[in-house]
Amino acid sequence: MWESESEARGRERMSSLEIERHDGLKNDAFVRRDQSWYVSSDIPSDLLIKVGGISFHLHKYPLLSRSGRMNRIIYESSRDCHLTLIELDDLPGGPYSFELAAKFCYGIAVDLTASNISGLRCAAEYLEMTEDLEEGNLIFKTEAFLSYVVLSSWRDSIIVLKSCEGLSPWAENLQIVRRCSESIAWKACANPRGIRWAYTGRPSPKWNSDSKESSPSRGQPVPPDWWFEDVSILRIDHFVRVVTAIKVKGLRFELIGAAIMQYASKWLPGLQDGSSHSIDEGWSQGSGLHMIISGTGNKDDLTGSQIREQRMVIESLISIIPPQKDCVSCSFLLRLLRLANMLKVAPALVTELEKRVGMQLEQAALPDLLIPTFNRGETACDVDLVQRLVEHFLVQEQIEPSSPSREEAPHDSVRMSSSGSNAKARVARLIDSYLTEVSRDRNLSLTKFQVLAEALPESARSCDDGLYRAVDSYLKAHPTLTEHERKRLCRVMDCQKLSIDACMHAAQNERLPLRVVVQVLFSEQAKISTALANSNSTFKQPGEPSHFSQLNFPNPTRRQLLEGTPQSFQEGWVTAKKDINTLKFELESMKAKYLELQNDMDTLQKQFEKMTSGSSGSSNSGKPQTGSTWTSGWRKLSKLTKINNADGQDLAGAHGTGPSEQGRKGPRRWRNSIS
Structure with a gap:
């Protein structure tokens, strides 16, 4: 509650605006019987007015003297002296406001309060009770009370703005909502020094309005969230008007964000953290993680009007969240996003909310990131949504300036770059944990898993243990993967970034491909x-x-x-060493067989050369030599063999073998084909 010194002056001024009473009428001149009001008078009533099911048996002349609308209706309806029936179902404020207006017309004293002033002001406007008919009419008196009493009081401004919820559009057209919103915003942003306070938010002995000393003790600061509780009782459209007015006056954005979060927690029951259920329980149901949407149930438990109301609240809150980063927590944004997806909020606002989450994704927690999907036949968690959040995060990281301005010191650039790398590292750990959780879903495709795992750059992860756990969990939940799919899955992690514990587990993991196990062993050996x-x-x-x-x-x-x-x-x-030795033994056996064939070929070649040389020496007749073609062919084959032997010797020398073994080494193509 806010009470300033001007409120006391306003109440004193209103004492001169008290509504007079005619001496001929008593205070209890109006008597109610069942659903009808009667005037205690000797003159019978000649006017029956029905407002919202309540009948008022009145007289024409008191109303004609102060209401222009009643004057016109009565004149146009009938001029006889018989009973006239008038129905005013569209009168703002209903029967209660008309009762007060009718008492005012009869001269009965009416007590103006913050609870009835808005309805009475709208009813006076509807009945056209202006100064043209009588000086000091009801419009003038209600306007004076609003200006001098209500707008100077924090408590009365809140009450009047709350009472305006059922008076649309009259309260809007008469500027009651605007003036009360401006008054509340001014008081929320004002300096508390020099103001008499009475705090009516959360009960506390320091702020007891019943005590004689209503102001806080000297040196005790006023809590910055003193106005949150009172403002949170307003309807969403009026709350938006108040927050918009507070923004214009320049209040700190973190206070505005805190007020929005408190309002959402009060009006959106599904926003409460209902993620205490185990993720395994959600997958076991087969229809998704609908039980973690809220602790009070899911969309099927809400009526159509409640869905529309909560959808309007979410859309309005998204539109008034300050644009500054960290004005609201990332956990709040993710829970709001979960409700927005469930209630089918406008796609443009959902996209805007996803961008806000991407700005501070490094602050997210895993339970809040497990947002269920509401389309049957798909994965239990909305993996595509998390993929978009990571993309928004990377875009935001690129937009933020990475180099200091002229006024900034050089070390500021280093600090900003280190904070950016720390943010990426936190997001990488978060995504690894998320992948470990959702990998147990059998409907999760390998492509979605791979795309999300590779969304962040390699520099974001200094250790791939989290990715290894996710990969192992996916392999365990999908035992029917082919060898090619297993190798494709393992490409998302770098074996050189695994810790010694992860390497020990991978060396004994039968689900991993053999090639990956060998890579892990060699990388660990190289690191040692x-x-x-x-x-x-x-x-x-x-x-x-x-x-x-x-x-x-x-x-x-x-x-x-x-x-x-x-x-x-x-x-x-x-x-792994046994496999390598087996391959080496097979290679050596093949080389030995090749050398035996080569020796047999050399023996045959020498015998053939002797035969051809003897036949050429005995023949002197100049006939063509029949063995020349065979000799040239064998010579070419011998030359090719020598070249291959030279290559084998070079290969043996490159691998550090002794001189005695160089002659036994086969050509390079044999080694390549077997290895």
Whole structure:
């Protein structure tokens, strides 16, 4: 409640505007019997007015003297002295406001309060009770009360604005809503110093309005959210008017966002966090995660009017959220987005809400990100929605300036870039956890999983353990994947970014393709060797012995490195090594067979050359030599064999084999084809 010093002056001024009473009438001149009102008078009533099912047995002349509308209706309807019936079902304020207006016409004192002033002001306008008929008529008195009493009081402004909900469009046309909204906004933004307060929000002994000292003690600051509770009782359209007026006056955007969140929590029951149910329970139902939409039920539990009302509240709240980042929490935005999808909010507003979530996606929590889809036959969670949120996040990261301005220091650029990388890392961890959860859905396609996993750049993840868990969970839930699909799935992670624990698990994981297991083993071996080499070079100075020699340790060999690895890693390495040795043995056997064939060919070639040389020496008649064609062919084959032997020797020398084994090495094409 807000009470200023001007309120007291306004009430004193209103004492001069008290409605007079005629001496000939009593205070209890109006008597109600069932659904009818009667005037205690010796003169019989000649006018019957029906308003909203209530009958008023009145006299013509008191109403004719102060109501222009009644004067015109009575004159046009009938001029005889018989009873005249008038129905005023469209009178604003209903029977209660007409009762007060009729008492005013009879000169009975009417107590003007914040509860009845708006309806009485609209009824006076409807009945045309202007100053042209009588000075000090009802329009003048109600306007004076609004200006001097209501608008100077926080509590009365809230009450009047609340009472205007059933007076549309009269309250709008008479500027009652606008003036009360401006008054509330001014008081919410004003400096509390020098103002007499009476706080009626959440009960607290420090703000007890019944105590003699209604203002806070000196040095005790007024809570910044003192006005949230009172404003949250307003209807959504009036709340929007108040928040819009507060924005114009420049109140801090984080306070406006907090007021919006409190209003939403009060008027949207489905916005409460209902994600306490396990995700497995949702998948076991087969129809999606409808039980986590809210703790009070789903869309099927709401009536048509409730759906329309909540849809209007959501659309209005989206339109008034301040554009600044962090004015509302990301959890609130995601829960609002979940309700917007369920209630079929306008697509343009849903897109705007998705962009707002993308601005601060790094603040999201996994339970809020598990937004169900409402189309049967699809995945339980809306994976496409999360994909759009990641895209909005990346677009926002590119839009934000990455270089400092002229006024900024150079270190500000480093700080901004580091914060951007930290945000991407948090989003990467969030998406990895999300993929682990949704991968258990059997309707999730491999393409959707892969697209979402590869949505973030590689620099966003310093470790791919989260991706490995998601991949393993997907393989476990989809045992019918082909070998090609398994390899395609494993391409989303980098084996070199796995930790030692993930490598130990992958070495024993039978669901992974063999090629991926070998890559994991080799990458881990390379990391161990690199780490040991770096530690050795770090402690070694030029001209000094190595760090291992200083500690009387020999330089680590490959066997020592293997012995230093965990047992599970050694078992995986032994299996891979056996496969490699088998391939080497087959290669050596093939090379030996090739050499035997080559020796037989050389023997046959020598015998043939002797035969051809003997036949050529005994023949001197100048006849053509029949063996020349065969000799040239064998020579070409011999030359080709020597070239292949040279290639085999070069290959053996490149792989570090001894001189005695170089002659046994086969050509390069054999090695390539077998390996």
